Amino acid sequence: MMQADVMQDAAFGQAATFNSGVGFDLAVSPDRKAFTATFSGLEAVIEGKSAAAVATRVFSFSIPLSGADPEWEIPFSVSGFAFSEKEASAHLVFSVNNQTSVTDFPADSDSSFVQQLKYKPGNATEARITVFLLADRDSKSDSAVHVTVNAIDTDMAIGRSKN
Numbered sequence: 001m002m003q004a005d006v007m008q009d010a011a012f013g014q015a016a017t018f019n020s021g022v023g024f025d026l027a028v029s030p031d032r033k034a035f036t037a038t039f040s041g042l043e044a045v046i047e048g049k050s051a052a053a054v055a056t057r058v059f060s061f062s063i064p065l066s067g068a069d070p071e072w073e074i075p076f077s078v079s080g081f082a083f084s085e086k087e088a089s090a091h092l093v094f095s096v097n098n099q100t101s102v103t104d105f106p107a108d109s110d111s112s113f114v115q116q117l118k119y120k121p122g123n124a125t126e127a128r129i130t131v132f133l134l135a136d137r138d139s140k141s142d143s144a145v146h147v148t149v150n151a152i153d154t155d156m157a158i159g160r161s162k163n
Contacts, residue, residue, distance in 0.1 A: 009066070009067035010033065010065075010066070010067040010068040010069070010072070010156050011031075011032035011033065011065075011066050011067055012028055012032050012033070012034075012035055012063050012064065012065055012127070012154075012156075013028070013032070013063050013064030013065075013066075013126075014028050014032065015028075015063070016061045016062060016063050017062050017063065017064060017126065018060070018061060018062045018128075019059075019060065019061035019062075020058065020059055020060040020061065021059075022039060022041060022042050022057075022059040023039070023040060023041060024037050024038060024039045024040075024042070024059075024061070025037070025038045026061075026063070028063075029155075033155060033156040033157050034153070034154060034155035034156065034157065035063065035153070035154060036151055036152070036153045037061070037129075037151060037152040037153075038150065038151045039059075039149055039150060039151065042057060042059050042080075042131065042133070042148065042149040042150075043057060043133065043146065043147060043148040043149070044056055044057045044090070044133035044134060044135040044145075044146075044147050045135060045144075045145070045146045045147075046088070046135045046136070046137055046143075046144060046145045046146075047144045047146075048142065048144075049142040053136060053137055053138070053139040053141075054134070054135070054136045055134075055135045055136075055145070056132070056133065056134050056135075057131075057132075057133045058130065058131070058132050058133075059130070059131050059149075060128065060129065060130040060131075061128075061129055062126045062127060062128040062129065063126060063127050063129075064125065064126050065121060065124055065125060065126050065127045066125065068121040068124070068156070069121075070120070070121060070122045070123060071120060072120065072121065072156075072159050073118040073119065073120055073159050074118070074119045074120075074121060074154055074156050074159045075116055075117075075118055075119070075154060075155070075158060075159060076094075076096055076116065076117045076118075076119050076129070076152065076153070076154045077114050077115065077116045077117075077152070077153045077154070078092070078094045078114070078115050078117075078131060078149055078151070078152050079112070079113065079114045079115075079149070079150055079151050079152075079153070080092075080112065080113060080147065080148045080149040080150045080151075081111070081112045081113070081146070081147070081148045081150070082105035082109045082110075082111060082113060082146070082147045082148075083109060083110050083144070083145070083146045083147075084105055084106070084107055084108065084109045084110075084135075084137075084143070084144070084145045084146075084147075085107065085108065085137075085141075085143035085144050085145070086107050086108060086141070086143050087107060087137055087138040087141040087143050088107055088135070088136065088137035088138070088141065088143040088144065088145040089104065089105060089106055089107055089109075089135075089136060089137075089145065090104075090105040090109065090133070090134065090135050090136075090145050090146070090147035091103070091104050091105065091133070091134040091135075091136075091147070092105075092113075092115060092131070092132070092133060092134075092147060092149070093130075093131070093132040093134075094115055094117055094130075094131055094132075095117075095128075095129070095130045095131075095132075096117055096119045096127055096128070096129050097119070097121075097122075097124055097127065097128050099117060099119055099120070100117075101115055101116075101117045103115045105147065107143075119154075127154075129152060131149050131152070133147050133148075133149065134147075135147055
C-alpha cells in the first residue's frame with residue numbers, strides 16, 4: 001500500500017478540545033493532515049540572585065485524531081530556545097499520549113532547538129500533547145536560565161509506516 005493511501009482518511013480536528021491555559025494559536029491545514037501551535041509565553045525562567053533555584057511550566061492541549069493507521073509514525077516537532085549560565089540547566093519533556101521525549105540543556109547553553117518525537121497513534125482518537133519545562137540552578141548561584149517553546153508542528157504527509 002502506498003503512503004498516500006495509508007493516510008488518506010487520517011485527519012486532525014479543526015480545533016483543540018482542551019488546553020491548560022497558556023495562550024496559543026492553533027492553525028490546522030485545510031486537509032487536516034498538519035497543524036502548527038504557536039506560543040507567546042510558554043517558558044520557564046530564572047533571573048537574578050533573589051529568584052528561586054527552580055522554575056517550571058507545564059502546558060497541555062488535545063486535538064481529535066481520526067483514521068490514522070496504528071503503525072504509522074507521525075512526526076511531531078517542538079521548537080524553541082534554551083539559555084543557561086554556569087551552574088544552571090534547562091530541560092524539556094515533550095509528550096504525545098503515552099510517548100515521551102526528554103531533552104536536557106546543560107550549563108552554558110545558548111541555542112535554538114527542534115526536538116522531534118515520532119508518534120505511533122495505535123488506536124488513539126485524539127492527540128494529547130504536553131510540554132513540561134524545567135529551569136534549575138545551584139541555589140547559591142546567581143546564574144540565569146531561560147527555556148522557551150515557540151511552536152509545536154506536525155504533518156502526517158511526511159510520516160511513514162513503521163514495519
